[in-house]
Amino acid sequence: MKSKLELSARLAETLFEYRNGTVLIHGLSVEDIAARHGTPFYLYDSDVFVRQYQRLRRVLPEAIDIYYSIKANPHPKVISIFVGQGAGCEIASGGEYARARSAGAAPERIVFAGPAKGREELEYVVSHGIGEIHLESFEEMETLERLAQQCNTTVDVSIRINPSAALGGGLLMGGQPTAFGFEEETLREVTQAVNNCTHLKLRGIHLYTGTQILDANSLLTHWQHAVVVGKQFADLVGAPVQTLDLGGGLGIPYFAHEQELDLDALANGARTLIDSAQADPKLASCRFMVEPGRFLTGPAGIYVARVRSVKACRGTTFVVLDGGMNHHLAASGNLGQVVRRDYPIVNLSRSNTADPTTVVIVGPLCTPIDTLGRKVTLSRPHPGDLIGILQSGAYGLTASPLNFLSHPTPAEVLVRDGTCDGITRRGVAFG
Ligand SMILES: Cc1ncc(COP(=O)(O)O)c(C=O)c1O
Structure with missing residues (x-):
């Protein structure tokens, strides 16, 4: 348990700063971003995409060319970051070809x-x-x-x-x-x-x-x-x-x-x-x-959802979020994982060291497999808190059953140079 806490704390430290009771990413309040774009949403840190690319570029001999496998995160704004760094694109469909081209990839730098x-x-x-x-x-x-x-x-x-x-x-x-x-x-x-x-x-x-x-x-x-x-x-x-x-x-x-x-x-x-x-x-x-794909994009993404309720059932505390496996199948352990384990999860509304507790974190779907955390230790969540699932930049939105139960699809927000850009709008479920 200690090492799980250490992993989320270490990852959180590289992404956020906790100041005056708020979590900040590049100086921007995650709560303000949530208010602007609605929850749940995917938050991407442009610097981390670039950092991952450059780390890999530095260690590989020049003769090895890097092609970004865009199935990991096919948003054209994300693809364009890697193309801007010099990457080619590896695609798996005509649709991915169109995305790669709209992100600025040259045709000769694409393999299918x-x-x-x-x-x-x-x-x-x-x-x-x-x-x-x-x-x-x-x-x-x-x-x-x-x-x-x-x-x-x-x-x-x-x-x-x-x-x-x-x-x-x-x-x-x-x-x-x-x-x-x-x-x-x-x-x-x-x-x-x-x-x-x-x-x-x-x-x-x-x-x-x-x-x-x-x-x-x-x-x-x-x-x-x-x-x-x-x-x-x-x-x-x-x-x-x-x-x-x-x-x-x-x-x-x-x-x-x-x-x-x-x-x-x-x-x-x-x-x-x-x-x-x-x-x-x-x-x-x-x-x-x-x-x-995963190495370049995973660490840059956080899936952010809000706590709707906290309830006890037969000795277990359930934290119910407004988003779950409908947006993030991989975090629920249902994307091909043999053993379901918890992604690193943090409470974005409270300091990392405040009042730790162990809970089960679930999404809004009417199925017990919509469980995002089976045994998560984090600062005690309260209704209205924001919960962040880290390492979510790869195989997140793109690999999820978005229509299941017809909840709104999540926004995607890219933080870059101290500004945040809503690169995908939150979907409309009704009305
Ligand atoms: C042919 C091919 N290349 C690259 C990738 C990217 O793999 P990873 O995200 O593990 O780097 C995949 C993933 O399924 C793939 O099928």
Whole structure:
């Protein structure tokens, strides 16, 4: 319990300041922001997005390009922060393509992965320009070849590989039966098939194993494996690899037992890996890529909701908020988590050290799975207080069942340079 408190206190310290009975973010009162935009809402700190990008940029060798995986937080204002820092975009649909472009991403700085790309969206991205499409099935390959032929153009592609071994992540997408990419064991057959497509230009491979990886060694082992597969690919095509997409998956701590990803260890391992890869002519001129989502956005977001009531039931204290899993499915533990644990949660209306108590925090839905905190210790909440769920900038609003029970959808507010910008309006539920 002590360490859970420490995690929320440490995270809160980097985001807020408590002064004269109010929580301030960049000098702005969170209560004033709530009054202006209505609760619940998502609050994003622009400096934290930038900080996360720059931390990663500093530790990765120059040869590794960073592509922001926009599924983590597809708000164009958020995307534009990373594009402004120099990131490319990894997208998973035509809709994400439109968002990336409206955020200022250049077409050649966009790559498109995803297991069920449709003809219409492929046509849309091909006609508007795209850096690369990462192929995930034979059907998609044929559709794209026909499309490129009809448009009298050539499309750059890489092959998404489902690696033969899973390497320690929260939600695994490789090394086991999944619908993502081609099995590593079929690399020869797939490579030949793409090479037979006269309108597809094969550049390289893409490996993504899982998300929320907090162990630098697991990530490095996965990247090392990608290099090995890259060399096999070069042998099969008889030419150097041009693109080696190492995937995303860099984690952030949410729970008491989790430690920050060791960026120094990642830096050292990545440097050694890239130096030795580049010494091989098969990879000497390769563009390496990573495509993180959660690491770049998670720490910058807070889901803020107001306490509607505090009630005791059979020895347990329930704090009932005006928003819950309808806005923040991941915090309720229902977005693929195997074990449901509590995100770091703080009372934004009282000092962090005031009158600690342990409660259950629930949302407004008529289901017991709408529970945001099962055993949360925080300054005693009172009706009307603002509660903040930290680490909520990734897979929050975008990954939630917003229409369930028809409550208003939350606003999104971006704090930047001491001002706050309502980047999404709160929705209207009735009237
Ligand atoms: C292909 C691909 N790339 C990147 C990501 C981003 O992963 P993360 O947010 O864990 O970095 C995902 C997430 O599902 C993905 O499927």
